[in-house]
Amino acid sequence: MAVLNISSLAKMKQKKQKITCITAYDASFASIFDEAGIQVMLIGDSLGMVLQGHTNTIPVTLNDIKYHTKCVARAVKNAFILADLPFMTYSTSHKAYDNAAKLIRAGANMVKLEGGEWLSETIKGLVDRGIPVCAHLGLTPQSINVFGGFKVQGRQDVQAEKILQDALLLEKCGAQLLVIECVPLALAQRITDALRIPVIGIGASNVTDGQVLVMHDAFGISSGFCPRFTKNFLLEANDIKSAVALYKKQVEDGSFPAQEHFFN
């Protein structure tokens, strides 16, 4: 049962304290991350790639996320638990209500949905029904077939403006957290400054209110392509616990992500 809640995270933004988030899929790692003081644990649909060996997140099911959320929730004492709603499990508001409720019952404190303006009614409806929401903008991997690959988003002015306006709209609809993925530094800065809610970045420079990493990337155990924004913390640490502590420290002091991980 988490001790940290969305108010704790909002206060961290107000006090300019960086929020550290990492993906977790099982009780053993969740317990290590929790003891290291990581504030947010994400049961991400990245599990489709790093656990199941798929090339993208599209095959992940609600039952997959539900199972791993239960595993993580059993181990967590302090961290805030965020769970992904997988591809097409929130394609209508009513689907979103039913499926989000299952993840909350499995132990999540909040659900994450990928997309912009089209989600405004759904997010409002979820929040009205007592389900906290994290929005996810920029590179939204469930739309990989629309983007035509894992590509940086918001490099053109029109696209950047649309992402910023979507962020403002979804905050207005009740989203209490935002993840932005693979966007240039300047856009990450505009979004972080414009929103009252905490903004967590991945591939979005170090100007956001916090960072999220896929745990396999943080330990250099991802197979195949390694995105530019990742870092293997085990290279500078002797064991997993020290690597997690280093990740948290470098997020807090702003040294991770460094220039070499940014997109411009």
Ligand code: KIV
């Ligand atoms: O699924 C996931 O792990 C995510 C992060 C990359 C933000 O959504």
